[in-house]
Amino acid sequence: MDLENQKRVKEFAEQYGPENVIVIIGAAEAEAAGLAAETVTAGDPTYAGPLTGVQLGLAVYHICEEAVKNEVDEGVYDEQISMMEMVLDVDEIVKEMETIRSQYSKY
């Protein structure tokens, strides 16, 4: 995850409390989505950014997961996401996200 984004996630967690922050990921690949999810839960796996060794344990979802999709206005989802949903390997992404959440999410 971009170092600047790591910093912002860390600041939001401090400002609002980690239990009040949900991170929504839009990565196009399961591996990339997993890495981003790991960063905001267990810490930066590349040991490069501000979240290195910081276990925020945040709730983290991919935008194509049912739980998030159901919260979004249908028209907006259709306009913003539906095309990408056709392109992505959603099952693979969901599997990866569930694995990371079950291991590291505290909220």
Next chain:
Amino acid sequence: MNSVLKGSSFVLVHAPDMLIHGGTTQTTERIVNPDSEYLRKLPEHLRSFEEAVAYLPNQVYIGNKTPTDLAAAGDVWFDKPLQSASRFGSFGEIMPQDEFYLLLQTCDVFDLVMLDKDFVKETLPRFEKHPLVDAELLALVREGVDISEIEKAVNNEGAEGVYQNGKLIGCVKKAHDIDVNLNAEVIFENLISKASCALSLMHFIKTTGVEKSAIDLVLDCSEEAVGDMNQRGGGNLAKAAAESAGFVNASGADIRAFCAAPVHALIHAAALVASGTYENVVVAAGGSIAKLGMNAKDHVKKDMKALEDMVGGFAALISKNDGVSPEILSEFTGKHNVGTGSSPQAVITALVTEPLDKMGLKIADIDKYSVEMQNPDITKPAGAGDVPQANYKMIAALGVKRGELERAEINDFTAKHGMPGWAPTQGHIPSGVPYLGFARDDIMSGSIKRSMIVGKGSLFLGRMTNLFDGVSFILQANSGAGADAPDEQAGVSEHAVKRLIAESLRELARSMGAE
């Protein structure tokens, strides 16, 4: 009248030592984690020049192999070296690092590059034999200095070391005592961009046969900032490279728009020529040392070679309509506007379907789309996926949403209208332009009629806006009408006569074939 794509060139420079010393993944690691296992292991993962030449995607880049060859070779290429491969190709060449250092010196007009005299002596005989190196260029290579002088400059005077096979063989001196914009690292980076741009220009003259003196303007579309503390991005790398390439009648200007810059520059060039302001405009760029080895941590972790060891360059000539070369349809370009929005759907609509709608065409009416042609051999092991494939799927998915394609046809569409990526991950270098050489050949041979060239840029990296950027244009087979238009009022032009003769000959050939 539309302007045309008259020709292009593509060059690569093998840069394994520059990867170690100048790639930002490595320079960052040396600051953050100087004793890391990665830095220790990396030298074992560098490719030899022969390995870089035998690498199929590199051979496609310089025109010895085609995108079709690449698609036929499966989807992993680093483990399949070609048995016989040449460093020179129909579009350009792959230059070894040591020869490039001499070229770098010829592009340095401020005596900032110092090379070890033994290194110069050893490398010069090969450099002399290079088909594009003439006496004028050779005269710019200096004899070299004693290595102790270089060591002193690197250790005590803020010079940046230049290495070959891990050994210090030269340095680039700082150009100012205080100004960080002119420190040795920046000067080295800018000189590399300039020299690889100049090399592209030199090849381009060779491949097109156009006179150097006929070029009116060079637009540089790389991603380096050239300037000093009072004008950090002052620019005109274009004019600097044009000088090195000997384009005496050319002016120059830089166009910067991150990775979208080459397509922006081509649209500018096409309009400048179509309007009659200039007759011959070259769009060119050298490569980026900073991006070398960007994903090398993943490559090393997966026990692969560090494949991002190539500095890229290209040049393309946009000229007045000659009646034969592919036309750039200046009236039907696509662009991402400030208000377009950043969802992939909005982006693809703005770049792909809006210009098609204006022309009354459908998505499948473009025979080949050239998008961000990043080599997936490099990006997939780093978890960044297959970038061109993802782009093609997005275009196809938009086609499904528009009712032009069935969902089950997405894969067929991407295979037919797309290509695997072969360009090094040098930001602006993969961005739409790597196909230009093949596009011209494919359109002129009649195997395709239209191609869309799409460039995209990530503007947020500069922290001035969160906006995305992208532009596109269509290349189309020449209608044959353009070149004749100015003369038609005065009677039948020479071009028209030639075309009539050509058509009669073709007709004759067809009738003979039928018998």
